[in-house]
Amino acid sequence: MRRAILIVLTLLAGCATYHAQPIAPAQLARQFEQRSLASDDLRAFLAKALGHEIQPWPVARWNRQMLTLAAWHYSPALDVARAQWGTAKAGVQVADAIPNPVLQLPFQFATPNPGPGAPFIWGPALDIPIETAGKRGYRVDQASHLSESARLTIGNEAWKVRGQVRDALLALYAARVRAEFLSRKAQALEQVVRMVGKRRSVGENSGPDVDAVVLVATQAQADLAAAQSARQDALAQLASAIGVPVSALDGVQFDLDELGTAPAAPPAAEARRDAIFHRADLLASLADYAAAESALQLEVARQYPDIHLGPGYTYDTGTHKIGFGIAGITLPIFDQNQGNIAQAEAKRKEAAARTAALQDAILGDLDHALARYRASLDAVQLSARHLTTARHQLDSQAAGFAAGDTDRLTLTQAKADYEANEMTHLDAVVAARQAADALEDAMQRPLEPEPASESLTEQESRR
Structure with a gap:
């Protein structure tokens, strides 16, 4: 009896225990407010991702x-x-678990006593389940494919986060450069207003001419204020994409020079190959289909009943009996698991249709994004030529002013007009970057190599 108690206590000692981990909203808020781009945890993460100390x-x-x-x-x-x-x-571990045997302790009191011994019938027995037809292996396969799908989902979410950071930085770049252009334009127009006002005071300009110039200058100031507000909005958008409070970006310097250029468009065949073989969501969908295949195999295997062995010992009113029989076998007479098999087949078809639909959508988005990007690159080249012509005109006005052939008012107005051409070119560049971003999203591959970003899924799989 003591040995049995010792065995039971040993088994219970191996059981897991519960540890409470309550969540306090106030604590979560404090943790968020304490996030920054200067934390030691972030430094360690960057060093691990980049492979060198920061x-x-x-x-x-x-x-x-x-x-x-x-x-x-x-x-x-x-x-x-x-x-x-x-x-x-954890689901893989659950699927790989071997069913535990069941301990049975029957007890009966016999009256009148038919035997020579005590009037009791008792004794321990075991019900040992044995799975047949490879059910456990199919279960593990299904859970493993679902685990792979979840792992690939990390890469898909990582790409979305990358896109949010990329979009915020492009908005910040556009607002910053636009504010620079508008600031120079507003200064030039202020000078034009002063010069036109002086000419009016001596009778060289009429009132409507002055009012028109003032209206243009006022609009330039309003546009400058809007660009500065857009910069603040872009900072808030960037903070949200990173997952830090806006205050964490105070005083942070950003390197945005690369956003002023657009890389060349990739060949259509290469872009299509990247979209098919590197899209994390498509690979996850294929893993889901493989899980549906394993689920169907499992349901087919469940047509075959499991075996329950029932060894045991019985004391029967003075007689000692040792049993080696089979505790039970489910007979597939009324139900051969056909309903579950049909449902599993339908889910496999559904998974296949979902994967095919996703691939069609990806290829359609890719063709549209590639055509849009190529057109936007043509627009950038056209805008650049127009800007070059405008620059030549401004240089000509400056040369005329130096030679005394052009007055200061005409030169200053030409400077304001040139800044307007600069902003038009900026709009073309930003549109090209947006088209490039859409193309990257369609392929889930950067147009320019970024080794650290490409290996995120592999890094996460080792965490």
Whole structure:
């Protein structure tokens, strides 16, 4: 009896225990407010992702790659995806579990006593389930494919976060450069207003001419204020994409020079290959289909009943009996699991249709994005030629002013007009970058190499 108690206590000692982990909203808010681009945890994450120490720290100027890694470190969406992968990995362990035997302790009192011994019938027995037809293996396969799908979802979420950072940086770049152009334009127009006002005072200009110039100058000031407001909005958008408070970006310098150019469009065949073989959501959909295949195999295997062995010992009113029989076998007479098999087949067809539809949508988006990007590059080239012509005209006005052939008012107005041409060219460049971003999203591959961003999924799989 003592030995049995010892065995039971040993088994109970191996059981897991519960540890409470309450969530306090106030604590979560404090943790969010304490996030910054100078934390030691972020530095360690960047060093691991880039493969080298980060010196100096904090970083003097943050480029798109570094900000993307910071977003991957802080992103709540990625935290959810990682947690879901952890749940899926635990599902593999659940699927691989071997069913426990069941201990049976029957007890009967016999009266009148038919035997020579005590009037009791008792004794321990076991019900040992044995799965047949490879059910456990199919179950593990299904859980493994679902785990792979969850792992690939991390890469898909990471690409979305990268896109949010990229869009915010482009908005910040456009607002900053536009504000520079508008500031110079507003200054030139202020000078024009003063000069036109002086001419009016001596009778060289009429009132409507002055009012028209003042109206244009006022509009330039309003546009400048809008650009400055857009810069603040872009900073808030960037902070949200990274997962830090806006105050964490105070005083941070950004390297946005690369956003002023657009890379060449890739060949259509190469872009199509990247879209098919590198889209994380398509690969995850294929993993879901493989899981549906395993689920169907499992339901087919469940047509074959499991075996329950029932060894045991019985004391029967003085007689000792040892049993080696089979505790039970389910007979597939009324139900051969046909309903579950049909449902699993339907789910496999559904998974196949979903994968095919996703691939068609990806290829359609890719063709549209590639055509749009090529057209936007042509528009940038045309805008650049127009800007060059405008620059020649401004230089000609400046030369005329130096030679005394052009007055200061005409030259200043030409400077304001040139800034307007600069903004038109900026709009073309920003539109090209947006088209490039749409093309990158269609392929889920950067048009320019970014080694650290390409290996995120592999990094996460080793966490």
